[in-house]
Amino acid sequence: MDENTEKHCYLLIRDFLPAHHTIKIKSGEEQKTLETCSVIWDKMTSLNMDRHSLFINLGGGVIGDMGGFCAATYKRGIRFIQIPTTLLSQVDASIGGKLGVDFKQFKNHIGVFKNPEKVIIHTPFFKTLPYSEIRSGFAEIIKHCLIADKEKWAAIKGKSIAEQNIDDLVAHSISVKSNIVEEDPLEKNIRKGLNFGHTIGHAIESYYLDKPNQKLLHGEAIAIGMICESYISQKLNLITKDDLQEIKNFIYSIYPFFEIPDKNYKDIISLTLQDKKNKDSKVLAALLDGIGKIKINVELTPELIAESIDYYNAEKRHKKM
Amino acid sequence: MDENTEKHCYLLIRDFLPAHHTIKIKSGEEQKTLETCSVIWDKMTSLNMDRHSLFINLGGGVIGDMGGFCAATYKRGIRFIQIPTTLLSQVDASIGGKLGVDFKQFKNHIGVFKNPEKVIIHTPFFKTLPYSEIRSGFAEIIKHCLIADKEKWAAIKGKSIAEQNIDDLVAHSISVKSNIVEEDPLEKNIRKGLNFGHTIGHAIESYYLDKPNQKLLHGEAIAIGMICESYISQKLNLITKDDLQEIKNFIYSIYPFFEIPDKNYKDIISLTLQDKKNKDSKVLAALLDGIGKIKINVELTPELIAESIDYYNAEKRHKKM
Numbered sequence: 296m297d298e299n300t301e302k303h304c305y306l307l308i309r310d311f312l313p314a315h316h317t318i319k320i321k322s323g324e325e326q327k328t329l330e331t332c333s334v335i336w337d338k339m340t341s342l343n344m345d346r347h348s349l350f351i352n353l354g355g356g357v358i359g360d361m362g363g364f365c366a367a368t369y370k371r372g373i374r375f376i377q378i379p380t381t382l383l384s385q386v387d388a389s390i391g392g393k394l395g396v397d398f399k400q401f402k403n404h405i406g407v408f409k410n411p412e413k414v415i416i417h418t419p420f421f422k423t424l425p426y427s428e429i430r431s432g433f434a435e436i437i438k439h440c441l442i443a444d445k446e447k448w449a450a451i452k453g454k455s456i457a458e459q460n461i462d463d464l465v466a467h468s469i470s471v472k473s474n475i476v477e478e479d480p481l482e483k484n485i486r487k488g489l490n491f492g493h494t495i496g497h498a499i500e501s502y503y504l505d506k507p508n509q510k511l512l513h514g515e516a517i518a519i520g521m522i523c524e525s526y527i528s529q530k531l532n533l534i535t536k537d538d539l540q541e542i543k544n545f546i547y548s549i550y551p552f553f554e555i556p557d558k559n560y561k562d563i564i565s566l567t568l569q570d571k572k573n574k575d576s577k578v579l580a581a582l583l584d585g586i587g588k589i590k591i592n593v594e595l596t597p598e599l600i601a602e603s604i605d606y607y608n609a610e611k612r613h614k615k616m
Numbered sequence: 617m618d619e620n621t622e623k624h625c626y627l628l629i630r631d632f633l634p635a636h637h638t639i640k641i642k643s644g645e646e647q648k649t650l651e652t653c654s655v656i657w658d659k660m661t662s663l664n665m666d667r668h669s670l671f672i673n674l675g676g677g678v679i680g681d682m683g684g685f686c687a688a689t690y691k692r693g694i695r696f697i698q699i700p701t702t703l704l705s706q707v708d709a710s711i712g713g714k715l716g717v718d719f720k721q722f723k724n725h726i727g728v729f730k731n732p733e734k735v736i737i738h739t740p741f742f743k744t745l746p747y748s749e750i751r752s753g754f755a756e757i758i759k760h761c762l763i764a765d766k767e768k769w770a771a772i773k774g775k776s777i778a779e780q781n782i783d784d785l786v787a788h789s790i791s792v793k794s795n796i797v798e799e800d801p802l803e804k805n806i807r808k809g810l811n812f813g814h815t816i817g818h819a820i821e822s823y824y825l826d827k828p829n830q831k832l833l834h835g836e837a838i839a840i841g842m843i844c845e846s847y848i849s850q851k852l853n854l855i856t857k858d859d860l861q862e863i864k865n866f867i868y869s870i871y872p873f874f875e876i877p878d879k880n881y882k883d884i885i886s887l888t889l890q891d892k893k894n895k896d897s898k899v900l901a902a903l904l905d906g907i908g909k910i911k912i913n914v915e916l917t918p919e920l921i922a923e924s925i926d927y928y929n930a931e932k933r934h935k936k937m
Contacts, residue, residue, distance in 0.1 A: 340722065368726050404691065574666055
């Protein structure tokens with residue numbers, strides 16, 4: 296756990312747990328490194344944890360990904376349970392067995408695929424979650440609707456977050472993601488569809504990771520990425536102009552504008568080259584193929600990416616006029 | 617590869633490989649750390665390796681275990697091939713998918729189970745291998761005979777290493793180990809039998825890892841461990857006194873004596889507590905149950921371990937007299 300999940304979550308469940316020890320790390324994406332793993336492995340060793348021990352990760356995506364990776368590699372792997380405490384980690388990171396840490400400026404660059412023994416979902420944890428974190432997690436809910444459920448998309452697109460039935464949407468997202476990862480656990484094929492918005496979104500997130508005072512939450516970056524990749528989907532005639540407009544309007548209604556200056560495009564585009572879905576130095580993305588469907592392995596040229604970020608930025612200029 | 621396998625092995629196979637890049641690290645067990653992994657991951661990243669890349673480990677156990685771990689965790693895992701170049705790695709490390717690195721003083725403490733795409737065995741690499749390395753690898757050959765093949769044990773026990781048919785014994789060892797790990801890949805059960813000699817042997821190896829001028833090769837430590845654990849096997853009436861005498865005599869005929877002073881027993885015994893097969897802070901070992909058979913999950917008390925090291929040391933005192 297970290298200091299936040301200790302305060303807001305651990306105290307709620309402590310008395311329901313059998314005898315246990317705790318390992319606490321500092322919160323924040325910047326902690327998701329091999330150095331923190333070394334601290335965790337060291338504590339696991341001091342506690343004499345053996346192959347029969349059970350490791351529980353209580354926290355958001357950082358705790359789940361990194362704690363899961365530590366468990367999956369300690370003595371070549373011990374059992375672990377995920378208790379995701381944020382909206383984002385409940386609807387995304389905790390399902391599908393992707394574990395790991397960031398390396399240099401590359402997100403989740405070092406890791407493994409391994410499923411936890413169990414994932415325990417408890418939405419009352421959200422009561423103490425800042426609104427920005429709810430908004431961040433909501434981006435993955437939007438994504439799950441866009442890539443897999445046209446009707447759900449129609450149901451959510453007119454409403455603010457306050458008006459949504461979050462419990463229902465958490466269950467929906469978990470079901471969409473579980474079905475996909477069960478069919479393709481190692482991301483050889485349809486699982487790549489879950490990366491819609493992430494090819495460009497991850498690059499933007501990575502680019503701003505070490506820029507002071509320009510922190511973007513994961514979902515905020517993915518929201519931008521979804522506008523960009525929807526633009527490219529439309530450009531390739533995979534969705535209609537109306538679809539694109541609706542996606543942009545809905546995302547704009549929820550997320551604050553984050554201008555991406557022209558001078559940063561080059562670095563962001565070169566970061567898309569590090570995306571794990573690529574092959575032979577080509578940037579391959581998953582695009583919308585109509586609402587509720589996905590087309591994988593579509594090559595994105597640097598020109599298309601630049602144009603799509605222009606499209607995202609243009610709205611702001613339009614508003615300013 | 618490292619500087620040794622570059623010189624003695626890479627140049628022999630270079631022209632048979634398709635277009636490739638090389639990553640070279642320094643040789644030695646002390647390199648088998650997360651720090652070296654970071655250097656390797658960094659180079660993999662610079663070379664733009666993607667999920668479709670193939671990683672080839674050309675070297676002994678350090679290269680295979682660590683390079684395999686780097687491949688298994690880079691972008692959550694890419695394909696890799698093992699080309700073990702030492703006798704030890706051909707008969708042991710390259711089979712069974714155990715990958716990882718040392719952590720603090722603990723051997724192979726951080727790692728995963730993952731099988732390579734292929735293991736390529738080429739015994740002519742041994743021509744340039746120092747005799748001490750051949751002798752080290754031979755300990756695992758002895759182990760495979762003792763735990764699984766009474767007749768093979770009878771065939772090797774009277775001969776020096778020079779008199780053995782090494783090619784035949786490599787094939788025999790690979791077959792013994794492959795059969796066991798295929799039946800129990802995750803070491804829940806019979807695979808533990810492969811750890812005969814390793815509970816005490818590993819602890820001795822770990823203890824001397826950071827002691828200057830007291831370097832023990834893996835097989836040399838395992839040879840000591842096999843004498844100790846055979847002693848305990850006999851003590852528990854699992855093998856006869858004649859069996860024990862034969863094992864000790866054969867190992868003594870091949871390996872130089874390495875005295876373990878009484879004052880080091882305590883630290884060595886406490887290192888056996890870190891063995892991955894343990895449960896609930898009990899030291900569990902795999903002992904001989906007759907020659908060619910094994911009994912797993914036998915608890916070793918600190919007293920038994922101390923007594924068995926005494927037995928190993930006693931021979932030397934006897935010789936001195």
